[in-house]
Amino acid sequence: MLTGFYTIASGLMAQQKKLETEGNNIVNAQTPGYRTQRVTAVPFDQELYSRLENGTSSEIGYASPATIVKNQTTRFNVDNIKQTDRNMDVAIDGNGYFTIAGSDGKKYITRNGGFDVDSSGYLELPDYGHVLGTDGQPIHVGDTNFTVLSGGTVLNSSGQQVGTIMLTTPADDAELTQYSNGMFAAPANAQTGAAGAGVSLRQKSLESSNVDLNREVSMMMEAQTSLQSCSSALQIYDAVNQKSASQIASL
Structure with a gap:
């Protein structure tokens, strides 16, 4: 049951890092010579998933239960x-x-x-x-x-x-x-x-810096929306676990 928490938490951390990076880009939009940074997120190690039905097990395929920040890259293109x-x-x-x-x-x-x-x-x-x-x-x-x-x-x-x-x-x-x-x-x-x-x-x-303010604000809004979605998913998953522990276990 803890797998879901790890998956959602990894999404929260990745989006938080993106927010911090986009915010830093926006703050330095007027800093001469500043270079835009980008966060690269990748799936964590894949796991083999299987299905148990009528006492028999069959492989479903591979998937990654989590996302991690791989690195933070910098765009070095020369601006005006x-x-x-x-x-x-x-x-x-x-x-x-x-x-x-x-x-x-x-x-x-x-x-x-x-x-x-x-x-x-x-x-x-x-x-x-x-x-x-x-x-x-x-x-x-x-x-x-x-x-x-x-x-x-x-x-x-x-x-x-x-x-x-x-x-x-x-x-x-x-x-x-x-x-x-x-x-x-x-x-x-x-x-x-x-x-x-x-x-x-x-x-x-x-x-001048190579920060495109319009693009940075758009990407920041996207990361903020994803962060809110992860937060909502975490609350829902926690509520499901509480019902599993209190209601289903009492049967």
Whole structure:
């Protein structure tokens, strides 16, 4: 009798995870460079079902009594690059990620180029950390009147070269860990260096997120409806079990 509880509970957990993921996508719809996430649910291990009738047993077939969340995937398609006319905004036109030295001592990668200059004159991604150059060190620009050339070379307000923005390109088969704010953990086997062929940096521009709000809201409503259906089914199944225990057992 407990099989039904496990089946419904697995559905509840899968839909709850979908709701959380869709909600995070909607919250980050305006986060520059954010990448949409998707939950992939698959059937649990299949079981052989049989039928007992008139003292004889016959096989019905295979089925799965539960659903589990297999993984959470990320859509990496590049979205629109929009001009902002803000000098500290930089967008990547092509493959690659900016490399950020986090305040927690870890390295992160992101497509979010909404930079700023900290009180010490270093180029930073606000609230996250310093932007690294190809030498592995933070880039000191001095003030906000710096220039970023298409190849990633950074010039200060005096026209002197102060560094080159490092771009990180993960391997095609790399599994990136994305955090809720659109930042990714820097993979160990990624290629790092200056912008390569077919890649350029565009100053005074930002890449928007690839979240389709209409689709996300629709999918969130669908997951909410499924969650409510599972909740109702759980109540019905519980009532059936209570009658089985109190009424049928008393016969």
